[in-house]
Amino acid sequence: xxxxxxxxxxxxxxxxxxxxxxxxxxxxxxxxxxxxxxxxxxxxxxxxxxxxxxxxxxxxxxxxxxxxxxxxxxxxxxxxxxxxxxxxxxxxxxxxxxxxxxxxxxxxxxxxxxxxxxxxxxxxxxxxxxxxxxxxxxxxxxxxxxxxxxxxxxxxxxxxxxxxxxxxxxxxxxxxxxxxxxxxxxxxxxxxxxxxxxxx
Amino acid sequence: xxxxxxxxxxxxxxxxxxxxxxxxxxxxxxxxxxxxxxxxxxxxxxxxxxxxxxxxxxxxxxxxxxxxxxxxxxxxxxxxxxxxxxxxxxxxxxxxxxxxxxxxxxxxxxxxxxxxxxxxxxxxxxxxxxxxxxxxxxxxxxxxxxxxxxxxxxxxxxxxxxxxxxxxxxxxxxxxxxxxxxxxxxxxxxxxxxxxx
Numbered sequence: 001x002x003x004x005x006x007x008x009x010x011x012x013x014x015x016x017x018x019x020x021x022x023x024x025x026x027x028x029x030x031x032x033x034x035x036x037x038x039x040x041x042x043x044x045x046x047x048x049x050x051x052x053x054x055x056x057x058x059x060x061x062x063x064x065x066x067x068x069x070x071x072x073x074x075x076x077x078x079x080x081x082x083x084x085x086x087x088x089x090x091x092x093x094x095x096x097x098x099x100x101x102x103x104x105x106x107x108x109x110x111x112x113x114x115x116x117x118x119x120x121x122x123x124x125x126x127x128x129x130x131x132x133x134x135x136x137x138x139x140x141x142x143x144x145x146x147x148x149x150x151x152x153x154x155x156x157x158x159x160x161x162x163x164x165x166x167x168x169x170x171x172x173x174x175x176x177x178x179x180x181x182x183x184x185x186x187x188x189x190x191x192x193x194x195x196x197x198x199x200x
Numbered sequence: 201x202x203x204x205x206x207x208x209x210x211x212x213x214x215x216x217x218x219x220x221x222x223x224x225x226x227x228x229x230x231x232x233x234x235x236x237x238x239x240x241x242x243x244x245x246x247x248x249x250x251x252x253x254x255x256x257x258x259x260x261x262x263x264x265x266x267x268x269x270x271x272x273x274x275x276x277x278x279x280x281x282x283x284x285x286x287x288x289x290x291x292x293x294x295x296x297x298x299x300x301x302x303x304x305x306x307x308x309x310x311x312x313x314x315x316x317x318x319x320x321x322x323x324x325x326x327x328x329x330x331x332x333x334x335x336x337x338x339x340x341x342x343x344x345x346x347x348x349x350x351x352x353x354x355x356x357x358x359x360x361x362x363x364x365x366x367x368x369x370x371x372x373x374x375x376x377x378x379x380x381x382x383x384x385x386x387x388x389x390x391x392x393x394x395x396x397x
Contacts, residue, residue: 014374018381021326022345027241027287045253049235052257053227056264061222063268097261120265 055097061087062094063121071127073145073165075135076114077104083121104135106187115194125195129188130165136184137172212278219267231260234279238286245290259289280324321386329380337373344370 014022062080065087072079080103084091095101098113106114118128134145142148148168149161157164173181212233218226238256243249263285270281330338336359343350343358350358356366381387 015378017387018374018378021322021381021387022341024323025326026346027283045239045256046232046235048253048257049231049260050228052235052260053231053264054224056261056267057222057224057227059265060267064222 055093058087058089058093059097059117059120061089066121066123071130071160071162071165073134073149073161074131075104075138076118076128076131077102077135079131080117106132106191108190111187111190112194115191116198119195119198125192127162128191128195130162130169132187132191133169133173133184134165136187137169140172140176140180142172216267216270216272216278219264220270227264230264234263234282234286235260241283241286242290242293245294247290247293251293255289255293259286262289325381325384325386326377329377329384332380333373333376336369337376340366340370340373341377 062083065083069083069086072082074082080094081091084094094117095103098117100110100113102110103114103117114132115128118125123131137145145165145168149164152164152168173184176184215226215229215233219230235256238259239252242252242255245252247255263282266285270278272278330341333341339358340355343355352363352366352370355370356363359366359369361369
């Protein structure tokens with residue numbers, strides 16, 4: 001009787017949602033069972049993986065230092081280099097990972113890397129733009145930003161360093177020639193859209 | 201083996217905690233444990249060995265960089281969290297390279313944005329539901345759905361029953377699993393956010 005009942009049942013097709021969940025579970029199962037493959041992995045590949053993890057560690061250290069230090073009126077390059085020294089991290093490891101030669105030269109190929117690094121270390125878009133504008137102003141022959149900001153601050157002033165820095169930059173930028181101003185606007189607009197693209 | 205279906209995550213111990221403490225060795229261990237798994241998983245997902253290797257290396261950096269977003273939750277392991285992110289990387293790779301190959305249908309199921317990457321509660325629910333079933337039921341589901349898909353004849357041979365009887369047992373096991381999962385709130389939530397045929 002039981003056999004008759006069993007034989008009368010056709011192949012059961014699970015509901016689509018159950019099938020999808022079983023597929024997902026199967027994928028995670030395959031992932032976990034990848035352990036055996038570890039033995040077969042090449043030395044150079046493992047070395048690449050370890051170097052990649054080392055880069056992640058370096059960037060995470062920069063992020064932690066940035067959280068402690070916060071905004072300082074420096075150009076982006078000076079800020080990153082200083083942060084790296086404080087965090088005891090190699091700047092070249094970061095630039096190699098991002099595939100750029102210098103943080104100071106902002107062009108179509110380096111801007112995405114600068115935006116990504118800023119996002120990865122928890123720098124806000126506002127801060128990033130100020131750092132970049134400071135670097136841009138320095139090229140133009142500007143006095144040291146830290147001094148200009150200090151000069152502007154008044155006793156009992158509750159505004160932030162970043163606020164003062166933006167005021168100083170507005171003063172400096174008001175004397176830019178139209179071409180130079182247009183170039184800066186282009187850089188800012190490009191960074192704004194790139195920064196928005198990266199999701200941490 | 202049966203247990204490995206219900207609870208298949210390998211032990212990563214306190215790796216996440218050590219990575220949060222910025223221990224050099226922990227990041228190295230992460231690379232050694234997960235790099236090869238990423239590569240194997242991406243190759244199984246249809247990538248060439250070279251592409252799988254490049255994506256695996258990127259994943260090591262990118263996922264290690266997200267370590268501060270990892271939250272330890274009961275029943276959800278670190279490796280499951282890592283896996284769910286790597287799964288999205290594979291899906292993204294296919295999306296970006298759509299002109300080269302069609303997007304595999306099973307990869308378009310879970311379209312999760314990068315900042316929404318968490319462990320899938322529905323997969324955890326399936327794992328838990330399977331673990332409540334009898335050993336025979338778990339074994340049939342494992343043989344039929346995980347690793348190599350065994351035929352009913354092979355399953356029947358293993359259990360000393362006919363292939364038809366194996367088919368019926370599989371039928372009943374899946375029905376039971378479906379009934380259990382239908383009552384699970386995690387599945388309901390998951391179904392409401394998915395497009396299910």
